[in-house]
Amino acid sequence: MTNLLIVDDNSLILKLLADEFKDSNINVVTASDGHEALMKVNEGNIDAILLDLFMPNMDGLQFLENLNHNDSRINIMVMSGSSNPEIKTTLNKKGIHNIFLKPLSDDDFKSILSLLKSG
Numbered sequence: 001m002t003n004l005l006i007v008d009d010n011s012l013i014l015k016l017l018a019d020e021f022k023d024s025n026i027n028v029v030t031a032s033d034g035h036e037a038l039m040k041v042n043e044g045n046i047d048a049i050l051l052d053l054f055m056p057n058m059d060g061l062q063f064l065e066n067l068n069h070n071d072s073r074i075n076i077m078v079m080s081g082s083s084n085p086e087i088k089t090t091l092n093k094k095g096i097h098n099i100f101l102k103p104l105s106d107d108d109f110k111s112i113l114s115l116l117k118s119g
Helices: 011-022 034-043 060-066 085-093 106-118
Strands: 003-007 027-031 048-052 075-080 099-101
Touching: 003 011, 003 034, 011 027, 011 106, 027 034, 034 048, 034 060, 048 060, 048 106, 060 075, 075 106, 099 106
Parallel strands: 003 027, 003 048, 048 075, 075 099
Antiparallel strands: none
16 A cells, blocks of 8 residues: 655645545545654655645745655655746756646546556
């Protein structure tokens, strides 16, 4: 079973996403900011991360800077309400190419599920 960490500061979005992925036989762990997400990653057993970019305390880009990305088996996907091309370029330079615009569509969920199941 895939262990997915969902990181978003909006508790309603966290709950909705967690429920959606749990229905797909995915073990979901949640975090409300980058600091909490780093703690969950350091606890281990995270296969994939669905990361919001804009959060208080530690945003998604700061999280990525602080993430010990030596464990390249973690599949990182980003979701954002912004379609700013500079952000996409920054993420691409960090090796992140799976970027989804919020709110997530049904097709986005299908794409994310496909990415999770393919490893």
